[in-house]
Amino acid sequence: MDDSQPKTAALLAKAEQLILLFEAKEELEKKLLVPLARQWGVPNVTRDLTLSEVRVTEMIGNEDAINVTKLAEKMELTKGAITKICAKLVRRGWIEKMPSESNLKEVHYRLTPDGNIVHDANLRYRAMEAAQFGQFIAPYSEEELRFLDRFMDDAAAAMKRGLTAIKEMTEGP
Secondary structure: OOOHHHHHHHHHHHHHHHHHHHHHHHHHHHHHHHHHHHHOOOOOOOOOOOHHHHHHHHHHHOOOOEEHHHHHHHHOOOHHHHHHHHHHHHHHOOEEEEEOOOOOOOEEEEEOHHHHHHHHHHHHHHHHHHHHHHHHHOOOOHHHHHHHHHHHHHHHHHHHHHHHHHHHHHHOO
């Protein structure tokens, strides 16, 4: 047996445990999302609110106006998925459609005043997350942080390749 096999198996087990913890955190965030949004004065919050809706609101808030294609690229979702999310956000009154000045067929989205409240609440939550993460990584040296940065880039690229391979197996090339 190769000496690296037990190390690889142990690292894989730790990675799987980390993924499970991320999934558990995401489930808790989903439960926290609606009560926290209401506490922070976000209008039109219902139990079916999704993290994707909040993230799309964030992306729109970070731009003056943005179209479906750019949102899909930034979110790494399909244009169809973005269109559905934006339709929900329009119904909530958080975003509004406006025609493009350069192309009448193209629609841009921008935040409404209620959408700005959502955006501000999300920024507050993201700042709390960033502070917690900053405390977590504070003990690491610059060299360790550079390694972690490279590792995360490599892990994300491997995950994307894996997702592409799975899609090809299920949908065909």
